[in-house]
Amino acid sequence: MPTVSMTVNGKEVSAEVETRTLLVQFLRDHIGLTGTHVGCDTSQCGACVVHVDGKALKSCTRLAVQCEGASVTTIEGLAANGALHPMQQAFHENHGLQCGFCTPGMIMSAVDMVERLGNKLDEKTIRQELEGNICRCTGYHNIVKSIAAGAEAMK
Ligand code: FES
Ligand code: FES
Structure with missing residues (x-):
């Protein structure tokens, strides 16, 4: 092998x-x-x-x-020195999860989204960019809210 x-x-x-x-x-x-x-x-x-x-x-x-x-x-690998990454913190503060199963993938996609598209993300862009991430619990509303807040916090 x-x-x-x-x-x-x-x-x-x-x-x-x-x-x-x-x-x-x-x-x-x-x-x-x-x-x-x-x-x-x-x-x-x-x-x-x-x-x-x-x-x-x-x-x-x-x-x-x-x-x-x-x-x-x-x-x-996102948290540093015991502090959550701003996107993790935003999911926490905006209740961007229920069971949490999809959350690692959502957060990794969200950080990539900000790195590619910048800190000002509107709802339509976030929803389009999340096409490849499925959540079975939340209905996405708070995930979208979390990503917009996390994007701002990543400035
Ligand atoms: S486990 Fe990779 S896309 Fe579902
Ligand atoms: S929070 Fe349960 S699948 Fe997304």
Whole structure:
């Protein structure tokens, strides 16, 4: 089996994996970062979104071996020095979750959205950009509110 090495949340990690191992399986099963969730087997739900080399990616759509040498950020890597990332804080303050299953993917997509589109995000843009993230609980209203607030707070 090949050994794959990458940087995850600023730390060098490596593990022996089968070539068919998905990035999400590598993160969850090989290095124990279970904040990245699996909510479907059709690449639709977005619960597995992480950042790879600075871009949001559904980690169930990429093989771990394709990420050799990459820099990966997961939900566990957002908080710094014991303080939540502004987008995490905004979800907390605006009740942007119910069961929380979709939340890691929502937040990773939201941070990417701000990095690509800036801090002023209107409701229509946020809803369009969330096309790849499914929430089964909230009805999205407070998620949209959280992302707008988080975008402002990321200035
Ligand atoms: S688990 Fe990746 S999109 Fe659903
Ligand atoms: S909060 Fe439950 S799936 Fe989104």
